[in-house]
Amino acid sequence: MRKIIVQKFGGTSVADTDKIKNVARTVIKEKENGNDVVVVVSAMGHTTDYLVKMAKDLSPNPSGREMDMLLSTGEGVSIALLAMAIQAQGYSAVSFNAMQIGIMTENVHSKARIVDIKTEKLRKNLNEGKIIVVAGFQGVTEDGEITTLGRGGSDTSAVALAAALNAERCDIYTDVEGVYTTDPRVVPNASRLDKVSYEEMLELAHAGANVLHPRSVETAKQFGVPMRVRSSFKLDNLGTLILGVEKMEIYKPVTGVAADSSQARIVVCDVPDKPGVAAKLFTKLASENISVDMIIQSYARKVSNTNDIAFTIDMADLSKTVSALENLKSEIGLTGDIQINDNIAKVSIVGAGMIDRPGVASTMFETLGQQGINIRMISTSEIKISCLVDKDDAQKAVKALHEVFELSCDETADVKGDLPDV
Numbered sequence: 001m002r003k004i005i006v007q008k009f010g011g012t013s014v015a016d017t018d019k020i021k022n023v024a025r026t027v028i029k030e031k032e033n034g035n036d037v038v039v040v041v042s043a044m045g046h047t048t049d050y051l052v053k054m055a056k057d058l059s060p061n062p063s064g065r066e067m068d069m070l071l072s073t074g075e076g077v078s079i080a081l082l083a084m085a086i087q088a089q090g091y092s093a094v095s096f097n098a099m100q101i102g103i104m105t106e107n108v109h110s111k112a113r114i115v116d117i118k119t120e121k122l123r124k125n126l127n128e129g130k131i132i133v134v135a136g137f138q139g140v141t142e143d144g145e146i147t148t149l150g151r152g153g154s155d156t157s158a159v160a161l162a163a164a165l166n167a168e169r170c171d172i173y174t175d176v177e178g179v180y181t182t183d184p185r186v187v188p189n190a191s192r193l194d195k196v197s198y199e200e201m202l203e204l205a206h207a208g209a210n211v212l213h214p215r216s217v218e219t220a221k222q223f224g225v226p227m228r229v230r231s232s233f234k235l236d237n238l239g240t241l242i243l244g245v246e247k248m249e250i251y252k253p254v255t256g257v258a259a260d261s262s263q264a265r266i267v268v269c270d271v272p273d274k275p276g277v278a279a280k281l282f283t284k285l286a287s288e289n290i291s292v293d294m295i296i297q298s299y300a301r302k303v304s305n306t307n308d309i310a311f312t313i314d315m316a317d318l319s320k321t322v323s324a325l326e327n328l329k330s331e332i333g334l335t336g337d338i339q340i341n342d343n344i345a346k347v348s349i350v351g352a353g354m355i356d357r358p359g360v361a362s363t364m365f366e367t368l369g370q371q372g373i374n375i376r377m378i379s380t381s382e383i384k385i386s387c388l389v390d391k392d393d394a395q396k397a398v399k400a401l402h403e404v405f406e407l408s409c410d411e412t413a414d415v416k417g418d419l420p421d422v
């Protein structure tokens with residue numbers, strides 16, 4: 001039986017028609033290798049950012065449904081153009097959006113999870129020898145409503161398609177040559193990793209390494225889909241393989257450093273110190289589909305019998321969170337302030353090598369201290385330590401941590417594409 005390869009090309013890779021021709025050549029090469037090919041594409045260049053900007057110009061709080069209707073259009077353009085480019089090079093290709101295939105998601109706007117992918121149409125067209133081009137980032141609910149998977153979600157579309165089709169591999173083509181020890185736009189001599197485990201990559205992605213959408217790694221791990229991240233522009237480069245931890249050898253305590261500036265910190269002051277209160281607070285947030293990241297509860301103050309609860313959320317959920325907390329005030333007897341700080345960033349170090357290796361956390365704290373960076377919150381997992389710092393300190397922190405954990409190399413990374421000017 002022929003093998004299926006899923007390829008995904010991000011925005012920079014399809015930014016103009018010349019780049020789309022280049023993608024068509026890469027796709028055809030894989031077909032010429034004797035494989036069936038399913039290609040997932042993102043919107044061209046910074047299209048999605050411009051669409052978001054237009055929406056915000058018109059409404060401070062656009063409805064989730066209309067945002068998804070709007071943002072899903074970007075991918076519709078690139079699939080048709082890529083299918084035409086492939087056809088123009090003499091190969092049979094067909095483009096499909098999520099609704100045409102049946103990329104089914106939960107009924108949630110702006111960060112829906114894929115629950116099922118229908119494969120009949122895909123298999124039929126592959127059997128007819130066609131290259132299939134699929135719109136990333138979008139899904140459809142059982143009621144026929146359009147959803148999107150969250151910014152950067154085309155990676156997840158690709159891995160989910162690879163899992164559904166039992167594909168041989170999912171190749172993520174992007175504007176850098178793989179996964180690096182940190183964002184090469186911040187540290188130009190960051191090192192490219194030949195391999196990284198699903199576990200570490202998942203932590204890095206959650207910590208802000210936006211080279212991969214976190215749910216794509218989660219899905220790859222769950223279904224054992226081998227993933228490779230590589231450059232669209234330098235095809236001789238092997239990129240980075242993402243695979244199970246048992247296949248890895250661990251040398252260094254830290255594999256990578258990441259920063260996430262898209263969070264806000266909320267402090268709920270003077271919360272009554274009695275059982276069930278934290279549960280009520282976080283159940284309310286969960287019911288509004290708000291994900292909470294770091295959480296700290298202070299020691300109870302004996303006199304007032306209250307404590308403070310601080311937590312971080314995605315900035316996009318800020319207004320939803322504030323109104324949820326306001327609604328809770330009378331229910332759980334909140335009398336204190338609700339403080340909001342969106343001038344913060346989470347800086348994290350990640351590495352399976354830190355398990356059972358003492359001194360990694362202290363080195364991190366000491367390094368930040370030497371740089372005069374104040375740590376506002378700390379959270380840890382088995383293979384990650386995160387510190388919340390002021391936003392202005394984030395890049396300095398990343399550079400210092402990358403240096404102290406000896407992650408640099410002599411070469412300068414090749415980075416394509418510009419940051420959006422919106």
Ligand code: ADP
Pocket residue numbers: 009010011012013042152173174175176178179180181182183184185208209210211212256415
């Ligand atoms: P695409 O449009 O192809 O999906 P993205 O912009 O989503 O591309 O992701 C690629 C970008 O991720 C790179 O240009 C780089 O700036 C950024 N990045 C952040 N952390 C890392 C990392 N650890 N390794 C590689 N790239 C990273």
Ligand code: ASP
Pocket residue numbers: 010011042043048049074136137150151152153154155
């Ligand atoms: N076009 C979407 C975005 O910019 C999805 C993606 O690129 O993965 O977020």
Ligand code: MG
Pocket residue numbers: 010152155210211212213
């Ligand atoms: Mg991306």
